[in-house]
Amino acid sequence: MAGRPHGARSLYFPGGSRVLTILFDGIAYGMVLFVLACGLSITLGLMNFVNLAHGVFAMVGGYVTAILMNRLGVPFLATLPFAFLVPAALGLVMERTLYQRLYNRNHLDQVLFTIGLVFMAIAAVDYVMGSQPQLIQLPSWLRGRVDVFGVQVGLYRSFIIVVCGFLVVGLQFVLAKTRFGAQLRAAVDDARVARGLGINTSLVFAATFAAGSGLAGLGGALGAEILGLDPTFPLKFLIYFMIVVTVGGTSSLTGPFYASLLLGIADVAGKYYVPSLGAFVIYTVMIVVLVFRPQGLFVKAR
Amino acid sequence: MQGTPTETATRHLAETSRWKPLEFAFWLVAFGAIWLLPSHHLILNEIIITALFAMSLDLILGYAGIASLGHAAFFGFGAYFAGIFAIRVIGDPLTGLVLATLASGALGFITSFLVLRGVDLARLMVTLGVALVLGEIANKMTWLTGGADGLQGVVMGPVLGLFEFDLYGRTAYVYSLVVTFLLFLIARRIVVSPFGLSLRTIRDNPLRARAIGIPVNRRLIAVYTLAAAYAGAAGALLAQTTQFVSLDVIALHRSADVLLMLVIGGTGYLYGGFAGAIVFKVLQDVISNWTPQYWTFWIGLILVILVLIGRERMNHQVAVLWARLRGKPEPRPRTIVGGH
Numbered sequence: 242m243a244g245r246p247h248g249a250r251s252l253y254f255p256g257g258s259r260v261l262t263i264l265f266d267g268i269a270y271g272m273v274l275f276v277l278a279c280g281l282s283i284t285l286g287l288m289n290f291v292n293l294a295h296g297v298f299a300m301v302g303g304y305v306t307a308i309l310m311n312r313l314g315v316p317f318l319a320t321l322p323f324a325f326l327v328p329a330a331l332g333l334v335m336e337r338t339l340y341q342r343l344y345n346r347n348h349l350d351q352v353l354f355t356i357g358l359v360f361m362a363i364a365a366v367d368y369v370m371g372s373q374p375q376l377i378q379l380p381s382w383l384r385g386r387v388d389v390f391g392v393q394v395g396l397y398r399s400f401i402i403v404v405c406g407f408l409v410v411g412l413q414f415v416l417a418k419t420r421f422g423a424q425l426r427a428a429v430d431d432a433r434v435a436r437g438l439g440i441n442t443s444l445v446f447a448a449t450f451a452a453g454s455g456l457a458g459l460g461g462a463l464g465a466e467i468l469g470l471d472p473t474f475p476l477k478f479l480i481y482f483m484i485v486v487t488v489g490g491t492s493s494l495t496g497p498f499y500a501s502l503l504l505g506i507a508d509v510a511g512k513y514y515v516p517s518l519g520a521f522v523i524y525t526v527m528i529v530v531l532v533f534r535p536q537g538l539f540v541k542a543r
Numbered sequence: 544m545q546g547t548p549t550e551t552a553t554r555h556l557a558e559t560s561r562w563k564p565l566e567f568a569f570w571l572v573a574f575g576a577i578w579l580l581p582s583h584h585l586i587l588n589e590i591i592i593t594a595l596f597a598m599s600l601d602l603i604l605g606y607a608g609i610a611s612l613g614h615a616a617f618f619g620f621g622a623y624f625a626g627i628f629a630i631r632v633i634g635d636p637l638t639g640l641v642l643a644t645l646a647s648g649a650l651g652f653i654t655s656f657l658v659l660r661g662v663d664l665a666r667l668m669v670t671l672g673v674a675l676v677l678g679e680i681a682n683k684m685t686w687l688t689g690g691a692d693g694l695q696g697v698v699m700g701p702v703l704g705l706f707e708f709d710l711y712g713r714t715a716y717v718y719s720l721v722v723t724f725l726l727f728l729i730a731r732r733i734v735v736s737p738f739g740l741s742l743r744t745i746r747d748n749p750l751r752a753r754a755i756g757i758p759v760n761r762r763l764i765a766v767y768t769l770a771a772a773y774a775g776a777a778g779a780l781l782a783q784t785t786q787f788v789s790l791d792v793i794a795l796h797r798s799a800d801v802l803l804m805l806v807i808g809g810t811g812y813l814y815g816g817f818a819g820a821i822v823f824k825v826l827q828d829v830i831s832n833w834t835p836q837y838w839t840f841w842i843g844l845i846l847v848i849l850v851l852i853g854r855e856r857m858n859h860q861v862a863v864l865w866a867r868l869r870g871k872p873e874p875r876p877r878t879i880v881g882g883h
Binding site for chain 2: 352356365532533
């Protein structure tokens with residue numbers, strides 16, 4: 242993105258339309274971050290498990306879409322279910338075989354283990370697919386921008402906001418209104434008591450882990466256009482996921498949702514208005530929040 | 544022979560502070576390498592610096608139970624401080640080393656308050672965040688640090704005004720080794736002091752430590768500051784002996800690597816850093832000769848296997864084997880170190 246020419250805003254944009262465009266892009270970015278990170282937030286809250294390898298599942302989703310589109314010619318929309326299902330299946334297998342053994346370990350062990358997985362995944366994807374970034378050719382009806390009341394609105398970003406918006410509403414519905422959601426919330430609040438009440442927490446864990454991995458994969462596929470996709474993806478965006486989770490807290494989905502939006506808008510606006518500061522702003526915000534609100538910014542004290 | 548708790552503690556400390564034959568052997572080999580391995584001084588210099596860095600992490604992780612994902616913050620700060628000091632002020636290595644160590648310690652002192660606030664995951668994330676912020680500052684302050692191009696034009700004077708740095712790394716290795724040895728002696732003295740014992744108490748049970756009157760926060764601040772100073776010294780040594788500093792010194796993977804080394808070598812006995820650094824560097828050398836681009840895969844696999852087998856269990860097995868070889872009673876399994 243080019244730097245802002247001096248006085249351009251006052252000359253060409255009498256209204257706050259540029260501001261609105263940035264806001265819009267920031268919201269789209271934040272929505273993608275939420276879909277990417279919500280699974281991590283749930284597994285962290287549910288199993289107290291620090292899964293630094295969460296980005297691996299997102300990367301898998303992105304690569305599934307890239308391979309299906311570029312090698313097999315499957316249309317973009319048709320690849321999205323696979324971008325969910327493949328990482329979800331992978332997540333299920335990994336949870337049952339590996340992750341499950343580490344729930345009772347301390348956080349350092351979990352961090353070491355999942356960082357190890359990240360290293361392996363990066364090298365493996367590099368080996369199979371090469372280190373070059375993957376390009377995803379969007380269908381023509383999603384390309385370009387339209388002018389809505391003087392505000393430049395990207396079509397693809399609108400698409401993302403709509404899709405992610407449905408996902409958010411759907412997730413909230415599952416969590417709040419269904420039997421599974423009630424079991425999940427009970428397990429998050431107190432896994433021991435939930436087990437005592439006859440809830441099969443092990444099954445809830447596995448299902449949630451798979452769904453979270455699948456959502457990450459879907460986020461990776463949707464966000465490939467905006468975030469970029471190459472083998473270092475899990476490490477590059479690890480810090481973003483962790484910011485969403487630590488700032489948003491892990492006791493609900495609304496916290497991470499607000500945190501994602503805040504992070505998305507702050508990052509887009511920061512890069513536009515003060516490019517010289519770079520990522521400095523969001524890191525500092527994270528530290529400040531962690532120091533003053535270690536449970537997260539949007540968590541009510543219990 | 545039971546006595547009062549004070550007597551028991553004093554006896555325990557006296558026992559652990561005695562030098563073991565293996566320790567003498569280790570340092571004899573390390574110093575012997577000055578004459579015995581003249582063609583490997585460059586890599587030896589790198590290993591000893593990395594070992595010092597890993598030892599500094601051991602001070603907080605192995606002794607105080609503070610897990611850090613951003614320990615490279617202090618290593619990188621020390622490296623940049625020493626490099627910039629040599630360019631802008633004076634090229635004398637010892638002055639630069641002492642000042643870089645003190646400055647890193649000061650940074651550690653300031654950030655220790657942030658780290659102490661949270662527990663567990665928040666603490667991990669704060670350490671990571673501090674390293675990221677510093678890395679971003681180093682990246683953006685191009686006029687001072689050279690940014691992505693690295694800090695160039697570092698010219699060092701001779702050590703003590705006598706020994707010029709040579710191309711073969713001989714002076715570099717001797718310099719780094721002597722500094723590391725001196726710092727090791729201090730660290731060894733500290734961990735077998737009552738202060739060190741209180742740190743281990745905090746590590747094993749912070750609540751009980753507080754209950755018996757140990758000022759937990761003050762102790763943690765002190766050891767965090769010390770570890771930061773040690774990491775800064777390691778960074779300064781690297782900057783001075785290689786006469787170049789790049790953003791790599793503060794990158795996330797350096798924090799992860801040093802954690803890995805310490806885990807390979809074992810925490811809580813100071814030599815873990817040395818053992819881990821040697822194993823890691825040799826592994827890195829062997830694997831990257833074999834498959835230069837994908838060596839991180841194997842490092843990752845080692846980490847995964849290490850955790851799945853269980854770090855504590857493995858360290859315990861080694862300890863049991865060692866005791867059996869020497870005909871001593873088997874040690875009791877130790878409680879888990881780290882995270883919680």
